[in-house]
Amino acid sequence: MTTQTFGERLADTIDRHGHLCVGIDPHTYLLEAWDLPVSAVGAHEFGLRIIEQLKGRVGIVKPQVAFYERFGANGYRVLEDVFEAARAAGLLVIADVKRGDVGSTLEAYAEAWLTPGMPLEADAMTINPYQGFDTFKYPLQMAGEHHKGLFVLAATSNPESASVQTARRVRGSQEGRSVAGGIAARAALWNREHYANRTKGSIGVVIGATVDQELLGIDVDDLAVEPDTPILAPGFGKQGAKFEDVKRIFGRSAENVIVTSSRSLLEGGLSGLSEAIDVQNDVLRAAFA
Amino acid sequence: MTTQTFGERLADTIDRHGHLCVGIDPHTYLLEAWDLPVSAVGAHEFGLRIIEQLKGRVGIVKPQVAFYERFGANGYRVLEDVFEAARAAGLLVIADVKRGDVGSTLEAYAEAWLTPGMPLEADAMTINPYQGFDTFKYPLQMAGEHHKGLFVLAATSNPESASVQTARRVRGSQEGRSVAGGIAARAALWNREHYANRTKGSIGVVIGATVDQELLGIDVDDLAVEPDTPILAPGFGKQGAKFEDVKRIFGRSAENVIVTSSRSLLEGGLSGLSEAIDVQNDVLRAAFA
Numbered sequence: 001m002t003t004q005t006f007g008e009r010l011a012d013t014i015d016r017h018g019h020l021c022v023g024i025d026p027h028t029y030l031l032e033a034w035d036l037p038v039s040a041v042g043a044h045e046f047g048l049r050i051i052e053q054l055k056g057r058v059g060i061v062k063p064q065v066a067f068y069e070r071f072g073a074n075g076y077r078v079l080e081d082v083f084e085a086a087r088a089a090g091l092l093v094i095a096d097v098k099r100g101d102v103g104s105t106l107e108a109y110a111e112a113w114l115t116p117g118m119p120l121e122a123d124a125m126t127i128n129p130y131q132g133f134d135t136f137k138y139p140l141q142m143a144g145e146h147h148k149g150l151f152v153l154a155a156t157s158n159p160e161s162a163s164v165q166t167a168r169r170v171r172g173s174q175e176g177r178s179v180a181g182g183i184a185a186r187a188a189l190w191n192r193e194h195y196a197n198r199t200k201g202s203i204g205v206v207i208g209a210t211v212d213q214e215l216l217g218i219d220v221d222d223l224a225v226e227p228d229t230p231i232l233a234p235g236f237g238k239q240g241a242k243f244e245d246v247k248r249i250f251g252r253s254a255e256n257v258i259v260t261s262s263r264s265l266l267e268g269g270l271s272g273l274s275e276a277i278d279v280q281n282d283v284l285r286a287a288f289a
Numbered sequence: 290m291t292t293q294t295f296g297e298r299l300a301d302t303i304d305r306h307g308h309l310c311v312g313i314d315p316h317t318y319l320l321e322a323w324d325l326p327v328s329a330v331g332a333h334e335f336g337l338r339i340i341e342q343l344k345g346r347v348g349i350v351k352p353q354v355a356f357y358e359r360f361g362a363n364g365y366r367v368l369e370d371v372f373e374a375a376r377a378a379g380l381l382v383i384a385d386v387k388r389g390d391v392g393s394t395l396e397a398y399a400e401a402w403l404t405p406g407m408p409l410e411a412d413a414m415t416i417n418p419y420q421g422f423d424t425f426k427y428p429l430q431m432a433g434e435h436h437k438g439l440f441v442l443a444a445t446s447n448p449e450s451a452s453v454q455t456a457r458r459v460r461g462s463q464e465g466r467s468v469a470g471g472i473a474a475r476a477a478l479w480n481r482e483h484y485a486n487r488t489k490g491s492i493g494v495v496i497g498a499t500v501d502q503e504l505l506g507i508d509v510d511d512l513a514v515e516p517d518t519p520i521l522a523p524g525f526g527k528q529g530a531k532f533e534d535v536k537r538i539f540g541r542s543a544e545n546v547i548v549t550s551s552r553s554l555l556e557g558g559l560s561g562l563s564e565a566i567d568v569q570n571d572v573l574r575a576a577f578a
Contacts, residue, residue: 066397072408076362102447108355119361130419132449158391160421163461172452
């Protein structure tokens with residue numbers, strides 16, 4: 001078993017392959033564009049073919065589990081295969097599941113996605129804080145024990161989220177902060193307390209590239225205090241943010257940003273994927289140069 | 290296909306069988322107490338045996354999906370069987386999945402759990418509003434088309450949730466309300482606009498029986514304006530609220546409350562389940578008399 005923390009593996013991966021993370025999102029319209037059936041079989045092929053193309057060129061994948069779950073147990077069966085292929089290709093796998101619950105129920109979700117040797121083992125999972133950051137006790141503990149990572153939803157890239165995520169806390173240790181800002185502060189604090197000697201902590205946050213950080217009560221510079229807090233950033237590409245702007249958007253935290261990209265890479269079908277990866281990798285490298 | 294809405298089916302079920310909803314939660318310690326293996330096979334047996342005992346005596350079950358998901362595709366395979374057995378027994382099935390996401394991703398989750406004929410078809414699912422009530426467009430639409438229900442997390446029964454759920458909204462149509470209160474208001478509004486001629490709407494909320502409603506900014510009387518908004522209420526039994534107090538806790542909304550019970554029913558093993566159901570049903574009937 002690896003002895004590097006997730007944050008350290010992430011730092012190595014970014015050093016080696018850059019910031020690009022490919023979302024494996026078998027939308028119906030993408031399966032059709034790829035001439036694949038809209039079924040578990042199609043979603044299986046879709047995942048495996050993407051992974052073949054990424055090997056050695058991109059370091060991180062983010063399978064969107066909803067698009068497998070819609071096919072029930074058959075979807076999960078092929079998802080296990082996709083995860084295995086991604087691990088075999090040396091990719092870091094972030095399971096985009098956005099699970100949230102309490103106590104032993106959330107522990108069961110973390111067991112599913114973060115336990116070494118389990119069929120759905122990923123390197124990290126996304127997690128939903130609606131029931132409070134303090135419900136994360138077991139996932140945080142499992143991340144520590146198994147060298148896994150979490151990405152906590154903080155300020156998501158969709159405009160509908162502002163009503164909840166900008167709300168002002170009136171209780172608890174983050175009183176006075178926004179909902180999103182309190183989540184980000186708790187993640188950074190956890191990293192300082194548990195990953196003090198690492199360059200990056202293992203507990204990341206999701207902050208959309210398109211969000212108004214001031215409105216959401218997020219100060220990204222606060223996340224760039226060692227150990228840095230990783231940021232999983234949707235919102236680039238089709239959703240409107242430009243890869244070129246990653247440093248302007250995330251400032252001192254840009255080095256810790258995982259730039260997710262999916263539809264803009266995948267819409268050209270399998271034949272267009274290789275070139276699309278090269279183009280996006282080049283643009284991102286230039287943005288960080 | 291049924292032409293009754295979920296809210297109408299729920300009203301009929303409560304009339305016929307009362308308010309009790311049994312949580313099918315194959316915790317590790319419960320599988321051990323039932324002399325079952327801690328595996329998909331064990332969780333399968335656990336679900337099927339509970340359903341056998343409930344037939345004709347209880348109207349609603351709430352499988353906790355996390356405890357199946359932890360076994361990966363094998364867990365989902367047996368969960369499909371458990372759902373099929375529950376449907377065959379005439380039980381209303383609330384899939385406790387707490388899914389949340391945006392756009393077509395949340396649509397894929399709703400497709401998994403709310404589509405007639407799909408292997409994981411349930412009557413209703415729980416759903417997480419961290420990304421905003423307005424992300425629910427497709428699930429709300431699917432609930433309408435397929436006569437399904439949603440239960441939106443509002444004020445959950447765990448104390449760690451207060452920091453997020455009591456936060457005060459500073460934007461949007463629910464400005465000035467708490468996060469939880471805004472969710473409940475949106476669900477009630479949706480029911481008034483889309484289920485006007487029904488006794489109960491199909492869009493419910495999760496409100497823990499143990500929460501301080503005033504602190505959370507929830508007025509349960511506002512949910513008892515026709516069409517009534519169903520309330521899925523955890524927190525009874527092991528978590529501290531007493532069945533006897535359901536009317537005191539939920540006031541005019543008590544008639545719309547689904548009282549979930551799991552560990553207190555299941556800890557006595559299979560041999561104790563039948564008697565435990567009778568006892569809880571009796572206590573609840575007396576509470577509503």
